[in-house]
Amino acid sequence: MPTDVGVAVVGAVSLVGEALVEVLEERAFPLSELHLLDDDEGVGHTVVFNGRNLRVGGADRFDFTRVQLVFLVGASTLVSECHVRAITAGCRVIDLSGSIPVEQQPCLVPEVNGALLDSETGRRAVASPLPESVALAIALAPIRHQLGLHGITVTACLPVSSRGAAGVKELARQTTELLNARPLEPRLFGRQVAFNMLAQTEGVDAQGHAAQERRLVDELRQLLDSPQLEVSVTFIQAPVFFGESLVVSLRGSRDADAQLLSATLEAAPGIEVVASDDYPTAVSDAIGQDVIYIGRVRCGICDPRQVNLWIVSDNVRKGAALNAVQSGELLIKDYL
Amino acid sequence: MPTDVGVAVVGAVSLVGEALVEVLEERAFPLSELHLLDDDEGVGHTVVFNGRNLRVGGADRFDFTRVQLVFLVGASTLVSECHVRAITAGCRVIDLSGSIPVEQQPCLVPEVNGALLDSETGRRAVASPLPESVALAIALAPIRHQLGLHGITVTACLPVSSRGAAGVKELARQTTELLNARPLEPRLFGRQVAFNMLAQTEGVDAQGHAAQERRLVDELRQLLDSPQLEVSVTFIQAPVFFGESLVVSLRGSRDADAQLLSATLEAAPGIEVVASDDYPTAVSDAIGQDVIYIGRVRCGICDPRQVNLWIVSDNVRKGAALNAVQSGELLIKDYL
Incomplete structure (x- = not known):
């Protein structure tokens, strides 16, 4: 009962x-x-x-x-x-x-x-896990065997909501100050985040890696059951309120077929694929949704075993x- | 004379x-x-x-x-x-x-x-060349032999000034509209660029690559005199007025030494290196300068032959x- x-x-x-x-x-x-x-x-x-x-x-x-x-x-x-x-x-x-x-x-x-x-x-x-690990795991799980995936390079563009309500408030405040040509005194993020990109460095260790970057590597390897997966990741802080954007480059062991990959992704749970003549964005597509959006599915210019993806997801809700x-x-x- | x-x-x-x-x-x-x-x-x-x-x-x-x-x-x-x-x-x-x-x-x-x-x-x-090719060539030329460089993955975050004065005007206009809670009708970029990240798709070919992405590959190979260099690049459009930010992952043929790399970069022309407990940004460092700024010089978490860099540069002036x-x-x- x-x-x-x-x-x-x-x-x-x-x-x-x-x-x-x-x-x-x-x-x-x-x-x-x-x-x-x-x-x-x-x-x-x-x-x-x-x-x-x-x-x-x-x-x-x-x-x-x-x-x-x-x-x-x-x-x-x-x-x-x-x-x-x-x-x-x-x-x-x-x-x-x-x-x-x-x-x-x-x-x-x-x-x-x-x-x-x-x-x-x-x-x-x-x-x-981290919202970025959630999105990446959902995107990679269905295609890793098809690719013979062994390496992944990610640039994760975080919105200020990754730092909670205080991050949202700070971006709004900084933006207003700058548009009104008032002098800017950053209260969060340590510097100007409005109309600027920051290289996240909270909790950087002696090797120069941020704590979140190490966490993503560990989480992704465990989620994909791939302890040898080579993950290179950089977190950056974008002047965006909500929704994360991930630029992903994958290295597989065989030539990839972008159309087949798109079809596999489209059939997988939790994913919406956007056709290659268009692309999704965090604000216009991902916010408030229960799926991640993937666009710009394409093979490498120089290496046919390499695949690029653009992933957007609601970091607070979906992630x-x-x-x-x-x-x-x-x-x-x-x-x- | x-x-x-x-x-x-x-x-x-x-x-x-x-x-x-x-x-x-x-x-x-x-x-x-x-x-x-x-x-x-x-x-x-x-x-x-x-x-x-x-x-x-x-x-x-x-x-x-x-x-x-x-x-x-x-x-x-x-x-x-x-x-x-x-x-x-x-x-x-x-x-x-x-x-x-x-x-x-x-x-x-x-x-x-x-x-x-x-x-x-x-x-x-x-x-x-493209401002992004200028910055990358200046950063990679002094270290490519030290690394035995054979592959590079780049996420290039472009400011709206990459689209000229019209881009600058559009970001300012969209930001003001949104902060005043007025409905947004994008005039440039095709969608909301304020508080959002766009995946650049101007002039996308049948394989899904943007014209600028192919151009960067060709320019970088020629500038570094490395016709076999494997370049994977994604251009994205950030809600930033001036200054580009590049997230770079390099693959070399031998184990890298981050301290030695930093020293080599520091000694090279046109480069300012920022220590690993800090990092440069486009707005606070690069704008108006005759050098590019490099920070977050670090070896891979999973692969010691892999190196990551964060590069910021004034796209209009330096680039x-x-x-x-x-x-x-x-x-x-x-x-x-």
Whole structure:
């Protein structure tokens, strides 16, 4: 007999947290109760769910034995601490924080490795990976064998919403200041992001790689079950509010057929392909959608084994909130 | 005895044309007279040169036997037609139009292949390549042997000034409309470019490559004298007014040493290297400068023979106007 589950969202007062609540409602997630939790700054906010105003409570005081499924949004110490408490309380956990290495807690992208949970029935915690890993895994999974894929080079153009509501506010503020010819004092991003491109360098290590870049490599190798895959990635920060754009170059072991690749991608779950005389953009196509958009599918100018793709996706919805909720649906399957 | 030369600029009423006149003045180019020319729309405009207002004349009526050196800016039919007339009149030509294949008219980037003209004394016409080819050639020439370079993957983020003053005006207009919550009707670029990234598709061929992408491959192979170099390139359009940002991934034939590469780049002409705990941006560093800026010099996460670079450059000045004037200086050397 189906039993609804109690659900908690830690980090509810955030772009991803709010999108997550929206997706839970849209998909009629089988929940008996929903607890929205955050730190002191978020406590007292209200979020609408199924026509009711839910008040955000303090995550530090929450008794996790009251729920069966927990979504962890954000990368604060509060989230890490809740991870431990939720697991100890016997909850199943979908972790969006990226704070735990993939060897200890695998990533889940339902279109790609949804079967993971069939073979690991005891698993109680999975990660929802970076939005860029979600989009790349969905795009590459259906074509990697066709290509004999062994290498991938990615430029990931992030929107400011990757830094949450504060990023969105800062781009709006900087743009207004510049258009009104007022002097600019950057408050976030460390410099002018409006009408400029930044080379993301948060958490750069001694070798010069950003933490997100290493995380993407690990996540993609695990998601595609390709521990030898050669991934080269650069994250850049674009003056865009919502939606990520990925420029992808693939190296395969045999000559590629762009038409066949397009057809394979078109038939795969979670993908919309745009014909080569046109292309999708984050703003005009991806925002608010449950699929990623792929365009400019073409073979290399110099090397017929090389393939280029242009991918756009809603980083907040498709890349985070929706992927987490779909993962949650799989993780509680045996309850229902 | 030194003799100054008569100079004409066709396409003078443009961002690059105006920057070119500025650079001619700054570098005290040895000219006896300067003729600014354009189509009917440009005729009658005035441009300041050495404190004097120069009136722009009609290129279609100009007698090219009056000058010895001609700069051709833009890609109009007027420019193609002037190319023929200037050559016929015995002029030396610096062509920025990109309309002639590199096999017929080689590109010149003085820092890279300035010696070209020593070996080809009869040469009267050279091309100034795409701004992106200029930046890449300057960055790769000093390190390609050190790397054993055989492959390069580039994402070129273009500013709207790549489409001239009309591009600049359109981004400003779209941004203002959106910030004022007015409905957006794109006039240039075919769609929303403000707060969005576009995948450039002008002049896409049957294989899906844009004309600029093929041009960059041809130019880079010629400039680096590497006809077998495997180049994969994607041009994207960013909501940035001035300055291009290039994300570059290199594949060499031996393990790379990031520190040694940085030192080699730092010692090369036309380059400023930024240390790995920081990075340059187009707006904060490159604009108005005579050098390109390189940052995030790092070896691959997965492959030690792979190297990543982040390059920013002033597309109008360094990538076009300055490169053309420096090329002109070399082309008229035997006059002086």
